[in-house]
Amino acid sequence: MCLAHRNPTILVGIDKYRLFANANPILRLCNEVSGISGVQVLAGVAVFSALACAVSFALFARLRHRTRVTADEIASAIDSLTTSGSARADYQFGAEFKSVSKSLANASDEISDDASRIVAIQRLSAGLITAESIQDVCDVTDESLVHFIEPDSVTFWVPVGSGGLECVAISGRSAVEFKNYLGMRADEDSLTGSVMKSGEAVVTFDPQNDERISPPNREITRALGIEAYVVFPLFVANRSVGIISLSWTRPVYLSESEVSIIELAAAHVALAVDRIIHEEQTSESAARLRAMLYSVGEGLVTTDSGGHILNWNRTISSMTTRSEEWARGRLAFEAIELRYADGDEVPKGENPFLVALRDRSRAPEPEDGYLMATVDGWLPVRVAAAPVYEGRVLYGSVAVIRDIHVERELEEMRDSLISTVSHELKTPLTMVQGFAELL
Known part of the structure; x- marks a missing residue:
């Protein structure tokens, strides 16, 4: 019931x-x-x-x-x-x-x-912002894509020389097996070289027999057991910055939507790689410029547009017995105290560091130079300050400070020599003239 x-x-x-x-x-x-x-x-x-x-x-x-x-x-x-x-x-x-x-x-x-997939791209974009090297970009890309296409390796190639490529980063589960290929060069006839040259991606699910891959590279894919291979060019403003390749050591098939996601990821990666390459080149240029500035035999000081010291080379450090760490960030006209050759203070409005920034022209230099304050007293110097600008943008100023105390000593010695010689020559001539008058 x-x-x-x-x-x-x-x-x-x-x-x-x-x-x-x-x-x-x-x-x-x-x-x-x-x-x-x-x-x-x-x-x-x-x-x-x-x-x-x-x-x-x-x-x-x-x-x-x-x-x-x-x-x-x-x-x-x-x-x-x-x-x-x-x-x-x-x-x-x-x-x-x-x-x-x-x-x-x-x-x-x-x-x-x-x-x-959207979450993967968001994760990729967030990770690329903080990437500091191409290896970081490679790791972030692998971590973001592994959740839905699961590549066994992600490899980055960047242009080197004339048309060649170099493998600069490897990440993924097969990175250990592929590590011997880090630093390997690829020429224009290779698959990666042809992709960079043509700008067209290559997707192959039989790389060991694909005729688009050169015989040596097919042998490499056989040795590594690669069953699928995807190569995408990295372009920024129609300019190639490298190649990204993904490989699988198991048979896989990628749908059109998955390939489109890889293409979208490649666009994000290209921007990050271009940024890192630009930062590395800028850093190298700055290092070379810094080495040149430090090797100059005269004191050299650079400032920003506000007059704060950016660079302070060894020569000016030895002149003032002040380190670069002490000077960096200070106002130049305060860190370097100047007086006229007669001992009068230089008014703020006539300070060469401020004049160069204010007038955007080379500051006029007194004929007798300046006196610069040091721990041991006042050192005679010449200061040539000029602005650094492009168009209407003022970046800062650069000043060359030359120690002229040796020149001053030489001038004094020259003046003393001339005075002595003229006196010695004048004395016998006077005696001869006197004897002549007596005769």
């Missing part, structure tokens, strides 16, 4: 339910047309609503956490609902709901795939 027959409360509820079903005109019409009672229609609607709510809740909960809702999970949930109690015996909605749920789950899988 069912529970309803034993419980009067349930019997009363069922009677009210049937009374409502029989009194409703729409339900009566359904009964007359199809032979299905109003109670059955209401029960079917209730089951359908419960199933729809369960499926929607499951989808929402899973998508909220960026995970997939599989068809098997939804079908399992429906089975638990459609087989409970007398629902399966009275209403055969299970098969229809399973079909709908399969389609819904497949659509959910596609949405989840797209979401995971």
Whole structure:
């Protein structure tokens, strides 16, 4: 005997339910047309609503956490609902709901795939911002793509010499096996060289027999067991900055959407590689310039547009007995105290460091030079200060400070010699003139 027959409360509820079903005109019409009672229609609607709510809740909960809702999970949930109690015996909605749920789950899988790819690109973009080397870019790319295409290795090639390429970074699960190829050169006839030259990507799922790959490289792919190979050029403003290649040591097939994601990732990677190459070149240029500045035999000081010291070479350090660490960031006219040759202070408006920045022209230099304050006293110097600018943009100033105390000593010696010689010559001439007058 069912529970309803034993419980009067349930019997009363069922009677009210049937009374409502029989009194409703729409339900009566359904009964007359199809032979299905109003109670059955209401029960079917209730089951359908419960199933729809369960499926929607499951989808929402899973998508909220960026995970997939599989068809098997939804079908399992429906089975638990459609087989409970007398629902399966009275209403055969299970098969229809399973079909709908399969389609819904497949659509959910596609949405989840797209979401995971978007997340991968977002993760890639965030990681590339902080990358400081091409190896960092390689590692970030591998970590971002491994979640949905799972490459065994990610390799970066950059242009070197005339048309050649060099392998500069390797990452991935097979990086250990590929490490011997780090630093390897590839010429224009290689697959990577042809991709860089043509600007067209190459996707091959049989690299060991692909005629687009040179015989030596096919031998390498056989030795490494590579079953699939993808090579994308890295372009920034129609300028090639390198090549990215992905390889698999197992048979794989990439869909068009997956290849498009790799292409999108390559565009992000190209910007990061170009930035890093530019920063490295700038750093090298700055290092060379710094070495040149430090090797100059005269004191050299550079400032920013506000007059703060940026560079302070060894010569000026020895002149002032002040280190570069002490000087960097200080205002030049305060760090280097100047006076005129007669000992008068140089007004702020006539200071050569400030004049060069203010007038954007070389500061006039007194004929007798300046006196510069040092620990041992005042040192005679000449200061040539000039602005550094391009167009209307002022970058700062550069000043050459030359120690002229030796010149001053030589000038004094010369003046003393001339005075002495003239005196010595003048004395005998006077005596000769006197004797001549006596005669």
